[in-house]
Each structure stands twice: as C-alpha cells, then as structure tokens.
Amino acid sequence: MPPAFVHRITKYDPADRDEHGSYQGVEEAVSDHGPVEAAYLEAVAAFAEAAGIDRLEIREPSVTGFVRFGAQPAAEGHGLSGLFPADLTGYHDGAEVFLEVALELIRVMLREQGAWCRLEAGDVFAVHVGWDQYVYVGSDRPCAGAAVRTRELGLFAEPMEASPYAAEQR
Template identity: 55%
Template sequence: MLPHVYQVTKYNPADRDQHGHCAGAEPATSDHGPIEAACLEAVAAFAEDTGVDQLAAREPQLGGFAHFGLGPPVDGYGLADLFPAGLDGFHDGALVPIALGLELVRAMLRDSGAWCRLEAEGEFTVHVGWDWAFLKTLRRGQVVTGTVTSIAGFGVTFVDIGGFTAMINLPELSWRPFDHPSDIVSVGQEITAEVLDIDMVWERVPLSLRAVQEDPWPQVAQWLGQVVTGPVTKVLPFRVFVRIEDREDGFQGLVHTGELDQAPEDVIEVGDVVTVKIIDADVPRRRIALSQRQADQ
C-alpha cells in the first residue's frame, strides 16, 4: 500500500451525482491547455512532495489499449526525441527523470498512442486513463467491496467498485433460489463480491456474490433418503416442483409424474402440501430428484 495516494481528475466536483459519478461534460482528450497544465503541475508537485526524482515505465503499450480518446495515434506515438534510443528506449523498467516522465504523461493525456504506468515502487504511481488502469489493478479471485447502483430489467445487477461499474449476472447472486435480484440485493446496498474475470477489450468485470458465501450444496447431498414435507411451487407437464426446506429461499426438488402417488382423477396444484422422499441429489448439476410414491416405503 502506498503511503500517500493522490487523485487528479478532469471533472468538476460540482458535476458529480450522489454516487460520485460525473454527470457533467466529459472531455474525450486533453485540452492542450489549462487542464493539461494543471495535471502536469499536480504530478510534478506530488513527485516533489514524495521526494521522487525518477520514475520507472511499467507495462508500456504502443497503440491498442493505449488509445483512450477519439483522435488517431500520431506519428511516433508522441515519443519523438524523448528517448535517445528511439522507441527501443520505451521498454518495461526504463528509468526516466521527472521531466521526461511529465512529457510521457503529456503524450498520454493527448492520446498520442503510447501508454505506460509510471512508478517509483512503494512511493509514487501515475496512471492515465482511469478505467483501463483500474482494470489492471484487478485479479481473478480478488474480493472487492462496492455499492449496488442499479438492477437492470433483464436481471443484471450493476455495482460501483471504486468508480468503475462492474456487473453480477443472475446465477452469481446466490446459491439459493430467488425470483428477482431485488430479493438478494437493493440499490445503495454495500456488498462484497469476488472478481470472476477482467475483460480488457470490452472493459467488463463480472462479479460473483455467491462466491464469497458458503456453498450449501455439499450439505444437500447428505439429505439423500430423507422424507420431507413441503409445498408444491410449480406444476409443469410431466413434473412438479416441491420446496423441501421450510424457508422462502429453500431448495426445490423435482417430482416426475411417474413418482407421484396420485389417483388419475387427482389434480395437484401450486400450494398443495405433499410428502416426498429425496431419491437423488446431483450436486454438480444442482438438481434434486424427489418421489412421492417412495415416501411411504
């Protein structure tokens, strides 16, 4: 953890909404004027404040991910005459004095096609291009904390993790059954989730809420052979579903019509309470098979 962290932003703080997101004008590239000058002055001041006189270029990129704005990369990627050895000098670990580091920052602000992270390890780091730089700090399996910002009509839950919007797909919300994401989370709620992947191309980060919860399914496997009573939750052709736990988000099992102990004239409806035996618990496929006929055996 760095001893000091500074944030330089091109946004007017007055333009931020209640969640901290910019709601005002958002320039795509440097203005080549006051904003650019202010960013460079801030970096120089932070370097002086920490006593850093040189920085190392890390993960240098030419084109590709290094491109942030709307304009095409310029000749030489904005690095002309910066390195005595030409572009060969722009390599991982290259040490540059602060003055040269500021010119690299200027090239990145102007979206010239070059990008790198500048750092003095343990003391000072400069990122240009928030989203991509932020994604580079994430790792699969990392546990992050964020705030639920919205729940889409198609069920995806969006979460703010440090200013970046990540997403949780329906299956990753809970190990247990639920009807709608709002049964699990609510807008404004702070949650802890695991990073499943980092898509650098589409700038997407899928999260899993259930990954940081204990998986109850291994326990379900131990219920094999038990006789339980529960309500019918769904009736479909050739099968019905029965909730086998006395809780709203209880697990449900499937009873094929061949395992129903019903007379031909009997009709099973949702809400009917039936007694069934757990005859199979397929943990990998997350399926529970039940039998009403075998419940009395």
C-alpha cells in the same frame, strides 16, 4: 504493496457526479493541449516533489497497433518522438526516466497519442493515466500540500482507496 495515499486528479468537479460517482458535467473528456493540461503536469510534479521523487520507472509500456480506442487521433511515433529513439529503445518495462521525461509521457497519455504505461517508484510513488483525463497519483506519504496546490491550479485531487490501474488491482 502499492502507495497508501492515492488521489484521483481531474478537471471534473466532484459536485457534478451522480450517485454512482459518474461525472455528469459539461467538461470535455479530451486534453485542451493548453492550460488545463499544463495544470495536470504541474499537479503531478507537486506530488512528486512532496514525495521526494525525481525519477520513475516505466511499467507495462504499450503503443497502439491497428486498432485504437482513444478520442483523439494517434500521433506519429505514438507521441514518443523526441523522448525515445524511433525504435523505442529506452521505452521498456523497468526503464528509469527523470521526472521531466515522465511528465512528457503523461502529456502523451493525456493526449491519447498512442503510448501508455504506468510510472512508478517502487512502493513509494506511482502515476497512472486513465481514460477521460483521469490521473491517479499515489504516494507513501499524505502530500497534503500537493493536494492543495492541485486545487489552486483549478483541478481536483480526490482521495481514493487505490488506483484502478495499480498492478495489484488489475
């Protein structure tokens, strides 16, 4: 069973969505590689702390091949250089990583550098990075303080029924 309390974390103001929920504002759908990206990582860390999580498992890891659909160019080593050996030992389904490494994986995914995975702690906590700077965080508890912190960081934490990237949803 996936986490019960899910938030979509974005830089996109919900007031700028049309009647179908599509964002119509002026924010670019790429990482700024700076303060907004750092705010995303701090928001995820706040949710993890509120849920008592310091490790996550990598689920369904992938790296790009010859075809890429990201808005940003792929990085050497799929953005994983320095996190994993060149042969990607340790980047496999079920591998456990500390939160610090998980946050760097999230950075790689926000930058669309060529790697993607779901990060989960059983039915207790999950982080999924989607297209266009959407991050879905789920927990088995409400994490209201983390949602407030996310807003203080200049981002929006919108409650959702589920992450569209949850294994049960795909």
